[in-house]
Amino acid sequence: MLDRGTPEGRVSGPDPKRTSYGSFAAFHDVDGNGWALQEVTTRLPGW
Numbered sequence: 001m002l003d004r005g006t007p008e009g010r011v012s013g014p015d016p017k018r019t020s021y022g023s024f025a026a027f028h029d030v031d032g033n034g035w036a037l038q039e040v041t042t043r044l045p046g047w
Contacts, residue, residue: 014039 015022023039 020044 020041026036028034
């Protein structure tokens with residue numbers, strides 16, 4: 001089984017377990033800036 005957290009284990013769609021920080025999307029805008037969006041359902045302690 002591949003680890004979803006590694007480049008080789010990345011798959012399309014949300015994390016099946018919908019864990020916090022488990023789903024993300026990354027893209028570059030027209031100016032070449034890199035962006036990442038991450039689903040957070042429960043914040044980690046201290047944040």
